[in-house]
Amino acid sequence: MASSKFVKKLTSMAIVGVGGVAAFTGISFYNGNEKFYENILMPTIQKVSGETAHELAIFLCKHNLFPSSTLKDPESLKISFFNHQLSNPIGIAAGFDKQGEAVENLERIGFGFVEIGSVTPQPQPGNPKPRVFRSPLDEAIINRYGFNSLGHAVVFENLKGMKERQRFKGVLGVNLGKNKTSENALEDYSKGLRLFSPIADYIVVNVSSPNTPGLRSLQSKKELQELLTNLLKIRESLPAEHRKPILLKLAPDLTKDDVNDIVTVVTNGSSKIDGLIISNTTIGRDDLKNETFARETGGLSGLPLKLKSTQLIAEMYSLTKGKIPIIGVGGIFSGQDAFDKIEAGSSFLQLYTAFALHGPPVVEKIKSELDGILKEKGFKSIEAAIGLRADGIFGSIFIQNKM
Template structure:
């Protein structure tokens, strides 16, 4: 009996020590923010979970500040301005990750220059049926068809207001969407402008998600003119000094004529947005995609979108003569990807999918590599690099 008890005790001790050792290994790896640890150990384990569950766990991880704060000060070369905002670096988090404004504090700690939350609809809605998120591991891509699942204006406003009391300096963009049942679309965007004007650094009018029926039709000239005229009028009625800039987020799947129409509309005074976000996810499926999940319906983001979005950035930069700020999004996984989007004409950048695949260290990695490329090319800062290769990247030379 004593022998059995002794063996049981040894097994328990061994299990305890093993568990503690594994916990310490992962704890130290997370604390040190080592990209090799994430790429070789943590992210492969995370990717064993269903994609939407992994997304939820990541949001909670940032919410409870489980990831270490950036200690290193960003290079002066990365500092840039966008409107009245001075950003320590041009790399932001795209909408779609923190949909409900739950993790702004934790996300701001890991080195982003700015954060965008949403899309947010006036009334809470569940979005599309599950499963609605799919990993394309071999393609470094994600397909999602969330469909504007949202906690609604009231809940997100409460969180953002509380965050602003603690930190009023972080640049927080509020991405606005419409409820599925809303028939007059501009009414929902107007509600968002009025609701979040006191707490948003900037607004994004999202009419380019492919996952809400009929939404992309709002990019057509007549619909867009009505929508933007209503939204801009509402913003301009706000108290002087409390009128956040408005960005329009567009699809990467637009035809040349569509792009011309959009630029024509936003050139009109009553529809003049302050900037464009290029671009949202794509419904196109490149023949080179390897993953079986490519057959799923929804918006594709990640590496396969990179060149498509970069060409569109360059094209719009040329067509607008660089006079409208562009936030470049789509397939940014390293410093070279970021550098290309800036030299195509982007004033700032956003990522999402690379964070899903590589975890928080990707932010520091991209910034470091971008800084090295600026230095190697004799460029004083991000602004000096903006648009210098637009004609080449647009495919004109």
């Protein structure tokens, strides 16, 4: 038993080793060629476990081995993000660079901004492996990492080192989680807010991961009100230059009542936050083709999440009357997906699964396609299209599904 485990591990390491060399050589030669990624590199990576593939991608990013994007971001994609200017609205979502080690290369790949984490105060290992599953057939991932984090202190040092190198010029978000065994969620988020505010451009309160027991109940009215009111008070006590925008990341599996409660809280004076991220992964398993995959527990992301997250964006945009900026995330694979999220009410976008399954070229592809769609429809900027269909097709589907 133990020896078969050892052989499996050795095989996996050999594949990663060969894969790593192949990737490095390939990347050096093909420099971002979409077909190379689609036909050679990504199928090779599919052969190793989901987590090993993730580790390999982080390794390549950390050592700046992914080639820089050659696309100059089109003018139409420029947008202001709180007090910053983004050359494009597409960020890498939380969970890819959990420990803040790959920020610079992620910007060079072409992401408009980078969110790291989730990070927990104390280091914790997360759930037992295997805990990441891919289904290329469904264009989806299920993960139950359970906040594997090196903890605040190590992640802070990683980010400090990155800032000192002065290569990263972009916008950095730090996504905060809580320790599995912590009984005081407020204390965990407060520690993160105090520590990372001087170094981050925005802070995310993640109360929506399905893999930490009890976490999502922090989205309920009373708990959310208390959490956000206290965090906002703490922010007020910080030096002015350290008071950063606070965003709340939501789950897609909310009832109509949950949604109304959240709107009341996030638009109310003492708990009024600066933005929403919609959405995290879903516990739903609708329309999956791969049945073995569908039986894994954890959060589902990618294509099967797309409409659900777009509908929640539309609902939130309508109910908040467009007054709270939304980062739209969930199943963005193309320029059309990105445009749908914008018309539903997103000002900014993020992705993870498309990047994990298709590699860096997908970022350029989405940006070019989005620019094409904006031009074709006669929009000079993203701003002009935000929320145009929140009350139309996307909003109405959401309401139908809920009834």
